[in-house]
Amino acid sequence: MKKLNLVLHETTILNFPFMGTLLRRYWYLAITIPTIIFSISIFYFNDQNLIHKRSIFFSNITEDNTGPSSVMSAVLGDKKNGLSETDIVGILNSLDFQQKFAEEVYSHPDFRKIDLNSISSKEKFNMTQFLEDCNKDKQCIYKKIRGAIFSFVAIIPDRIVSTRFSLQVTSRDPFTTTFLLKEVAKYISKNRVDTIKHKIEDQIAVSKQLLNEKKSELGAFHIDGLKNEKKALTERILEVKSKISSYNSFFHRLKLDLDLMETKVKETKKATKNDVETDKILAYQQRKRLEEKIRKLESDIGAIRVVSQDLGQEDEQILSQLKEELRKLQLKLVGMGRKGRSVSSDVQFLNRKEGESNFTEFDYKVKKEQFEKTKKDYDALIAHKEELSQKVSKVDSKIDEILPSFEYIKLLEEELVQLKLMNSTVVSDLKFENELGPKSSFKKLSKVKTFLFSFVSSLFLVLAIVILLYLMDDKIYNKYELEKTFDDLTIIGNTPDFD
Amino acid sequence: MGLPKQDPSFQRVNFTLKEETPKLKVVDGQGQQKREGRNSGNKENIDNRPNRFFYRVSNHQELFKIGRSFYEDYISGVKSFAVSSTGYQTSQQKTILGLASFFDHKDDFKIAIISDNLAQGAFGDIVSISKDIPSDLFSEKYELNIKSFYNHFDFINLDEILKLSNDHELGEYDNVFDHIVDHYDLVFWDVPELHKIQLDSEVYFPMIMKFESISIIVSKQITKQSDVDELKQFFLGYGINMKGLLFEERNFLEDSIKESDNDGIKTVKKRNWWRRFFN
Numbered sequence: 001m002k003k004l005n006l007v008l009h010e011t012t013i014l015n016f017p018f019m020g021t022l023l024r025r026y027w028y029l030a031i032t033i034p035t036i037i038f039s040i041s042i043f044y045f046n047d048q049n050l051i052h053k054r055s056i057f058f059s060n061i062t063e064d065n066t067g068p069s070s071v072m073s074a075v076l077g078d079k080k081n082g083l084s085e086t087d088i089v090g091i092l093n094s095l096d097f098q099q100k101f102a103e104e105v106y107s108h109p110d111f112r113k114i115d116l117n118s119i120s121s122k123e124k125f126n127m128t129q130f131l132e133d134c135n136k137d138k139q140c141i142y143k144k145i146r147g148a149i150f151s152f153v154a155i156i157p158d159r160i161v162s163t164r165f166s167l168q169v170t171s172r173d174p175f176t177t178t179f180l181l182k183e184v185a186k187y188i189s190k191n192r193v194d195t196i197k198h199k200i201e202d203q204i205a206v207s208k209q210l211l212n213e214k215k216s217e218l219g220a221f222h223i224d225g226l227k228n229e230k231k232a233l234t235e236r237i238l239e240v241k242s243k244i245s246s247y248n249s250f251f252h253r254l255k256l257d258l259d260l261m262e263t264k265v266k267e268t269k270k271a272t273k274n275d276v277e278t279d280k281i282l283a284y285q286q287r288k289r290l291e292e293k294i295r296k297l298e299s300d301i302g303a304i305r306v307v308s309q310d311l312g313q314e315d316e317q318i319l320s321q322l323k324e325e326l327r328k329l330q331l332k333l334v335g336m337g338r339k340g341r342s343v344s345s346d347v348q349f350l351n352r353k354e355g356e357s358n359f360t361e362f363d364y365k366v367k368k369e370q371f372e373k374t375k376k377d378y379d380a381l382i383a384h385k386e387e388l389s390q391k392v393s394k395v396d397s398k399i400d401e402i403l404p405s406f407e408y409i410k411l412l413e414e415e416l417v418q419l420k421l422m423n424s425t426v427v428s429d430l431k432f433e434n435e436l437g438p439k440s441s442f443k444k445l446s447k448v449k450t451f452l453f454s455f456v457s458s459l460f461l462v463l464a465i466v467i468l469l470y471l472m473d474d475k476i477y478n479k480y481e482l483e484k485t486f487d488d489l490t491i492i493g494n495t496p497d498f499d
Numbered sequence: 500m501g502l503p504k505q506d507p508s509f510q511r512v513n514f515t516l517k518e519e520t521p522k523l524k525v526v527d528g529q530g531q532q533k534r535e536g537r538n539s540g541n542k543e544n545i546d547n548r549p550n551r552f553f554y555r556v557s558n559h560q561e562l563f564k565i566g567r568s569f570y571e572d573y574i575s576g577v578k579s580f581a582v583s584s585t586g587y588q589t590s591q592q593k594t595i596l597g598l599a600s601f602f603d604h605k606d607d608f609k610i611a612i613i614s615d616n617l618a619q620g621a622f623g624d625i626v627s628i629s630k631d632i633p634s635d636l637f638s639e640k641y642e643l644n645i646k647s648f649y650n651h652f653d654f655i656n657l658d659e660i661l662k663l664s665n666d667h668e669l670g671e672y673d674n675v676f677d678h679i680v681d682h683y684d685l686v687f688w689d690v691p692e693l694h695k696i697q698l699d700s701e702v703y704f705p706m707i708m709k710f711e712s713i714s715i716i717v718s719k720q721i722t723k724q725s726d727v728d729e730l731k732q733f734f735l736g737y738g739i740n741m742k743g744l745l746f747e748e749r750n751f752l753e754d755s756i757k758e759s760d761n762d763g764i765k766t767v768k769k770r771n772w773w774r775r776f777f778n
Binding site for chain 2: 477482
């Protein structure tokens with residue numbers, strides 16, 4: 001444990017200065033192990049096959065999202081039906097694709113020239129030998145070819161442009177690399193056209209089937225008849241509404257008149273029922289007489305004053321008697337107060353109403369009869385209007401029910417036309433560049449990787465072995481180790497040395 | 500190491516620890532004078548003792564560092580230092596010699612170096628030119644052969660001490676070791692190999708009990724961790740203070756190679772750069 005503590009460090013994990021000491025101590029290992037590892041690595045590097053790589057770029061033209069319309073479509077949630085990046089990269093993994101390509105390439109005149117040995121293989125390739133296991137069984141041959149070819153081919157997405165890809169072929173023979181690159185690129189384009197056509201044809205078939213189904217479903221309905229019926233009903237409703245409106249104003253006026261007459265009749269009857277009391281009539285007559293007397297006296301007094309300017313004593317006496325009498329009458333009238341005053345109007349009102357009463361009641365009866373008839377007609381109109389409205393809503397619901405199906409049929413018909421047009425003008429959605437990429441040749445494990453691998457593994461192995469040796473080594477090599485190992489004892493110093 | 504200098508006039512102990520070119524010189528002189536001076540307390544005699552031998556240490560700073568560490572222990576009361584390893588006697592002996600030289604330079608110590616391997620290794624040359632001195636540790640009957648290197652250090656054979664300690668007439672079991680440790684200011688034990696001690700542990704037990712501090716030498720690229728652990732556990736089991744570890748960097752994979760030309764002069768040849776890098 002103490003030894004392990006020496007090897008480890010609380011900050012850097014490994015105690016590097018001490019590791020240096022250990023490496024110097026076990027220097028023979030520090031030299032031997034890296035030498036062995038580097039020798040093996042150099043041998044392995046030199047022994048590797050030279051790999052020939054070539055690529056061709058292509059673009060997914062349906063997924064070109066750089067235009068403004070596509071961006072707006074994306075914002076609105078419109079989904080495109082084109083290939084995604086994963087679909088493109090996975091094209092080569094399709095067994096159907098591989099099988100058909102194998103069939104095609106097998107029939108190619110240059111097929112015998114290609115080298116289908118694996119990249120790491122050291123043997124010389126012989127096609128006859130390669131295919132002899134299958135005994136001319138075509139399925140077996142195709143399976144073998146596709147297994148060999150598709151280990152060389154890969155689709156790599158471009159790091160910068162999302163719609164750009166490269167088709168890469170790596171093999172140990174330069175001719176095979178170029179041949180496969182051209183053939184696979186050609187076949188991908190062809191395969192895409194076939195796939196798109198197949199898809200469109202399927203869509204056409206499905207659309208036709210749907211169209212027929214919908215048409216047969218809607219055969220029982222006549223949407224035009226329903227629309228005409230709705231129009232007629234709407235016009236009739238408008239007429240009824242107009243009638244109702246005129247009836248409505250007449251009816252209200254009639255109602256006001258009837259109410260007025262009803263009140264008149266009621267009040268007249270009420271007035272004729274109430275008799276004027278006799279006291280009231282006597283008081284009224286007395287007041288009338290007093291008022292007559294006062295008026296006559298006032299006119300007499302006025303006439304005397306007008307006739308003679310100089311009144312004699314006798315005249316004066318008469319005048320004063322008249323005045324006295326006037327005063328007494330006035331006092332008497334005042335003494336009656338309001339008694340007998342209203343009776344006069346009551347009596348007059350009663351006399352007048354008794355004459356009118358018979359006409360008013362008759363008019364009222366006529367008006368009432370007219371009102372009831374009008375009301376009956378009005379209610380009948382309202383009911384008729386309701387009936388018509390219900391009919392309209394029924395027709396509406398029927399139309400609403402079948403209208404989407406009609407729209408759907410319309411759309412299907414349009415879609416069918418579009419699909420037919422598309423099917424006749426279909427092109428591949430993957431556009432390959434005309435020029436192939438440059439040829440490059442390299443080794444599977446590059447010089448830098450070989451060096452790094454050798455360096456890291458040497459370092460790791462040397463450190464591991466050196467630490468292991470140190471842990472197993474019981475000897476003490478320096479004062480530092482001595483101090484750490486016997487931390488409970490004092491290190492006095494070094495022993496004296498004599499020359 | 501232990502080469503006789505041509506000029507006999509060098510008769511002083513001349514440690515050059517503080518010089519720019521580090522050279523530790525242990526120069527032989529009249530050892531007897533040092534002994535006499537030490538016994539009589541005559542300072543002047545000690546300073547004037549002649550030296551004839553010269554030790555050269557290449558990693559002088561390291562010696563100074565470890566020497567100071569041991570010196571601090573000595574100041575705190577430790578005087579019996581054992582040096583052990585997992586079977587590198589020469590390294591043990593070189594370390595003991597270096598430390599003994601350091602202490603000898605520091606002060607006028609009576610230093611004993613006890614080893615069971617005096618005739619070989621780093622001690623061999625020095626012991627061969629050392630003089631026998633009469634042992635005054637025990638009675639005449641139990642004589643101990645002590646070799647004094649010009650009165651700088653006394654070399655005592657461990658096997659002889661062990662034999663004496665087994666003699667029941669001499670007193671208690673570890674009396675002999677007590678006597679020796681008490682007699683000297685500093686005692687350096689060149690500890691025998693562990694398997695030897697383990698095979699005859701009852702014999703070595705009194706010796707181990709006298710260790711106040713033990714240091715283990717770890718040799719670069721040779722010593723195993725498990726061996727050091729075993730050694731450590733063994734001595735810790737006796738409750739001996741483990742001073743620490745000494746690291747020996749130079750061995751057969753050392754940075755420079757000594758070569759002798761036809762004239763017998765040793766030259767230092769630098770190792771190739773790639774050998775130095777990968778070591």
